[in-house]
Amino acid sequence: MLTGCSNFPKSYRLLNPFEYRQVFNTGKKLHGKYFILFISESDQIHSRIGLIISKKVSKHAVQRNRIKRQIRESYRMHKHHLPAIDIVVMAKKSAVNQDNSFIQKILLQHWNNISV
16 A cells, blocks of 8 residues: 655654754644644645654663654655644654554544644
């Protein structure tokens, strides 16, 4: 099932602390059981994403990296449906215990909520 764009260039990422701070200060928060999303208007022509997966979520880098990969892949597949906004996704501890398909399903629900 290949939908969406197959690339993820730097222009689709939040890259520096100033951009993250701007989203935190001007955006709104969407709480979920597994993720917190911070959403802010963007001056770009497309959406951008930043990830925060701290050691509080899991002490094991393998688990943190798996969650990051799932978030990036889900965003990459659905970014064309999102408006021109900046998004910071922060994982909660409860996300570590979920399998990849469940994480994809939860993220799809978040992307659908944002795009409406």
